[in-house]
Amino acid sequence: MKFQPDRSNAQTISSYGPGWIGIDAEKINQSLIIGSQGLRQTWPCARFEDLTAEHFAQLAALETELVIFGSGLRNRFPPPAWLAPLMARRIGLETMDTPAACRTYNILASEGRNVVAALILEA
Template identity: 60%
Template sequence: MKFQPDQFATAITAYGQGWIAVGAERIEHSVLLQLDGARTRWPCARFEELSSAHFEPLAASAPELVVFGSGLRLRFPPPGWIRPLIEAGIGIETMDTAAACRTYNILASEGRRVIAALLLETGNV
């Protein structure tokens, strides 16, 4: 009987303030992670920089769920920002980035069509 799940292409293997690791790769900028292994720079460094334009590409990828890591602390996006996801019938779960990393790993290990949208911030927020 196997107790450990198979590793998948975008498993988050470590994280800390302002960074995550995917396998041996250290990422120090906000990022979109997809189950197929795609890693895309997400052009935002602070929660206040986000807008609906940041969430539109997520809807185009047609995941079943987006796990949004809102940075060092939990902050919910206004409905206008996530409207592209709502209109496409895509679920979104918001949590701080550390919790989003853990949740993404669980869902991805189950083979769910999930995207992690991780805001990687440094310093006090």
Template identity: 55%
Template structure:
């Protein structure tokens, strides 16, 4: 019986809090796009309110099966019209809060799936 997890060569979310995400133990305090193929780049938004159709059109350029959208500190959905480029490419889309999105990304990436995490990192008000 095997007790240790399989070693994955994909990028892994190794931690998160309300205002940061760690990918492979490197901490980021801004929104990110993390792809199981090894792509890691900033996502140009500081909050859910900053998002627009261009943010989701950008995601359609990645060669993935599924996009896991982390909407920030609470669950929010983008307007359906913004997802048209993803639908045209037949890319699956799931929205959840960012902590849940990080966990879901890790599971799917660990299974070898072609998955992308688009995570909004928001600084708490105050």
């Protein structure tokens, strides 16, 4: 699917498909964290089953108001105990499949929100 974004200063996801997303003209094939304030880094988990509590502790260390968690090709929820670091810092977390997370991230980023998307990219 190809997006036609509104004008925004935040980095946006321009396209996506199974196992990849596009940010501007770059095609990315590995799970990543992307933020509306310019953050972009790999996230070392190829599948939902690779996740650990440390992955969510890493997200809690980010300066953001909301994390959009793209759990892969289908919506899956992490164990509640893993979310304790996020709750302690009063950071919201929304879980959805990765395509929905891409769309939601773009909308919130275009509104000027300080949002981060943690996306599992699986084929």
